[in-house]
Amino acid sequence: MQPRHRPARLGPGTRSGFSLVELAVVVSVLGLLTMTALSAFDNLGLARRHNAARAHAETARQALHAFALRNKRLPCPDQSSTGDTGFEGSNGTCSANGNVGWLPYASLGLDVPVRGERLRYGVHRGTASTDLVVPVRESADQPDLEYAGGFGSALSRIVAANTIAPLPSQPHYISGGTPTQCAGGGTGTRMVNPAFVLVAPVGARDGGSGDAAFDGANNRAFAQGNGTCVTPPDYPGDERYDDLVVAESATALLGWLMATTR
DSSP states (O other), X not given: OOOOOOOOOOOTTOOOSOOHHHHHHHHHHHXXXXXXXXXXXXXXXXXXXXXXXXXXXXXXXXXXXXXXHHHSSOOOOBOSSSOOSOSSBBTTBOOTTOOEEEOOTGGGTOOXXXXXXXXXXXXXXXXXXXXXXXXXXXOTTSOOTTSOHHHHHHHHHHHHHHTTOOOXXXXXXXXXXXXXXXXXXXXXXXXXXXXXEEEEOOOOOSSOOGGGOOOHHHHHTGGGTSOOBOXXXXXXXXXXXOOEEEEEXXXXXXXXXXXXXX
16 A cells, blocks of 8 residues: 655755745835836827827818818917807907917818817918918909919918018917927027917826816917917927927918919
């Protein structure tokens, strides 16, 4: 008859299980793995929000191009307090100096998104000769079958003005500036007036919340309806800024118009 197998007895100086130090090491490793997983999840979520904002802004930019092609002008901003109407102006009218507001989604043929995802929109409306919302028609002795001459002339004048004296009263940014810089001056900086600008919120990193989750200059001035300054579109972002700014220059829009209507 075979003897039963008995487990070996632990000799002197041997031990079983984990020590407190080993347990602490295991817990630390698990904590690091958890933090890494959460960080990766946050980064993935941020990337998705950025991609969604970029797609939203690009759709809006193309809709503005289509509107300009149909109407030979750019739309007036939606100047309602929250952008719920989606139409140009406020209460059916567009004030003569209304150059900043919400994107007029309904006027562009787009669905109005929920609050907090809506784009802010600014359009150049300098003098009567550079008003892109109500451009002056070309004189009768200049053939203009497409009625694009007045719009094109306004864009040409903005191009010329940008090289002479940009207007701080119109939507602008400080090239080479910071997210909060809204005044000209400083080495390597200059003021730029685009034909139109779009600002898409991603996350409220700089105190914005609710219907105005914008950062930097976009939150302090542009999104509150009492300013015309936006963050430079090429600003890469930081821990307090992640908005997406799309600014189309008068030069680029004029080139597109001439290539499309000739």
